Amino acid sequence: MNLHKFSPWNWFKSEDQETTQRPVSSSVEPAREVSPFWQMHRELDRWMDNALRRWNLPVGQESLDALEGMIRPSVDIAERDHEYRISIEVPGVDRKDLKLSLDDHRLVVEGEKRQESRNDDDRYQRVERIYGSFRRVLDLPGDAKAEDISADFANGVLTVTLPRDTNVAAARREIPIQSP
Numbered sequence: 001m002n003l004h005k006f007s008p009w010n011w012f013k014s015e016d017q018e019t020t021q022r023p024v025s026s027s028v029e030p031a032r033e034v035s036p037f038w039q040m041h042r043e044l045d046r047w048m049d050n051a052l053r054r055w056n057l058p059v060g061q062e063s064l065d066a067l068e069g070m071i072r073p074s075v076d077i078a079e080r081d082h083e084y085r086i087s088i089e090v091p092g093v094d095r096k097d098l099k100l101s102l103d104d105h106r107l108v109v110e111g112e113k114r115q116e117s118r119n120d121d122d123r124y125q126r127v128e129r130i131y132g133s134f135r136r137v138l139d140l141p142g143d144a145k146a147e148d149i150s151a152d153f154a155n156g157v158l159t160v161t162l163p164r165d166t167n168v169a170a171a172r173r174e175i176p177i178q179s180p
Contacts, residue, residue: 039168071131072136085161093116097114100160110135
């Protein structure tokens with residue numbers, strides 16, 4: 001369940017737009033006559049989904065997300081009275097491989113988890129760790145003071161502190177419900 005949909009501010013609005021702009025093959029059948037090629041395409045999609053499920057691999061939109069960027073650091077966002085605290089989990093990533101930038105009131109976190117050098121004598125039985133680059137985009141709320149942002153990195157966690165402007169009126173208010 002996506003809990004960020006219940007929050008008053010969608011921090012991932014830009015990131016969600018980036019992922020929805022990818023072309024996705026639709027399994028919905030058009031209302032007009034179905035061509036044999038379309039039927040073959042649907043049957044092949046169904047067959048591939050079943051094959052991937054057997055090996056516990058992601059299917060459908062999950063597989064597209066997995067192919068596009070295998071690394072997607074987990075993000076915790078805490079709201080406090082005078083600041084937002086954003087924690088981004090990036091285990092195995094060196095500080096020098098992280099980049100934090102502000103792009104038109106969007107916080108962009110980019111980085112790369114580099115693979116350790118391998119020896120020719122190593123004969124791996126199984127490799128589960130994922131290496132590569134990643135990118136997370138967070139839309140900042142209207143009361144965020146982007147000019148005073150700060151960041152710390154320790155123990156594989158990037159912590160971004162974003163002060164809030166207490167002079168900005170809250171966009172959320174309670175509406176009384178009348179009885180008839």
